[in-house]
Amino acid sequence: MKEFGYERVFDVSGALALAGADSGARYLGGGTNLVDLMKAGVERPTSLVDVRELPLDAIEAAEGGGLRIGATVTNSDLAAHPEVRRNYPALTQAVLAGASGQLRNMATVGGNLLQRTRCGYFTDVTKPCNKRVPGSGCPAIEGEHHNHAVLGASGHCVAIHPSDMGVALTAFDAVVSYETAEGPGELPLTEFYLPVGDTPHLETALPPGALITGVTLPPAPVAAFSRYRKVRERASYAFAIGSIAAALDVRDGVVRDVRLAFGAVASRPWRARAAEAVLTGASADAETFAAAADAELAAAEPLPHNGYKVALMRNLVVAVLTELAEEATR
Ligand SMILES: Cc1cc2nc3c(=O)[nH]c(=O)nc-3n(C[C@H](O)[C@H](O)[C@H](O)COP(=O)(O)OP(=O)(O)OC[C@H]3O[C@@H](n4cnc5c(N)ncnc54)[C@H](O)[C@@H]3O)c2cc1C
Ligand code: SF4
Structure with a gap:
């Protein structure tokens, strides 16, 4: 590992000043992704600005309703918060479906959103990878891609975003x-x-040196009737091969409101707006749910070894929406 500086900061202006003074600086949250990547030689920061002591660790009521979640809130504290559990249960379920108890105690909200892909070529510095070394190629397209993207990918990169929370x-x-x-x-x-x-190395719209300070959840009554379902290759401590966050408000058998997002299918958490459009105002039955899934997945472009994800996501949509619809009638 290459030598690097380390400084702990206690206010936001101090963090910005340190990051602004060194173009090779990186913010350090829980370190559960960044430090692993440094050990692998994928990330090579010249200094780390440790943000864990910043006063950004609260979960509070947001102006106008909803919740404001500080960037350094740990994954464990987020999942356990009573308002999150009551009003956004799919968020608690998503966080608890990720990593392990020890990792969730360290990992922060900001770090979770900015964690990097688990594509094996990206994390192996002996291999080409357009995301790590722009212009070097994407061996995943012809090689190992069974857990890569089926939606929104390009000929330059087919990696998925691994966050459950983000979905x-x-x-x-x-x-x-x-x-x-x-x-x-x-x-x-x-x-x-x-x-x-053609720029898979540019992952977010954050300006250079930006410090994430928090995430705001707007009020959404439908979110109280929500669920996160994650499919993985072993029962725990594994990243998703497909996941869904769904919220459904059904009255008199008709879908009044719905929220749907997919995980592990694209380079980002995938908001399923085409499916939501089919569902809104329609009859809440398995036929509609399947039609909604098909509308979203019509854009899927699977590779030779990840076509299973299309059927998996269709089944997830139908199963989770059916469960939510049944609960709405009890
Ligand atoms: C074995 C293992 C299994 C895992 N399984 C899952 C899983 O199933 N699902 C899942 O979702 N995740 C999983 N994770 C990932 C884990 O959730 C992330 O590593 C974690 O959320 C990252 O948070 P962190 O605070 O440790 O980030 P760090 O590692 O500290 O940072 C990650 C990135 O975010 C940047 N950053 C951190 N905070 C800020 C900020 N405030 N502003 C700007 N930039 C910032 C850092 O510079 C870095 O680039 C797993 C991790 C491991 C090691
Ligand atoms: S899928 Fe993306 S991250 Fe993986 S090898 Fe190709 S360019 Fe790199």
């Missing part, structure tokens, strides 16, 4: 807040991650 936050229209030396900014999570295109 639930995307379904609930979360907005990311950040600070830069020039002032604060906000990005809806649906615009936070950039399309892959």
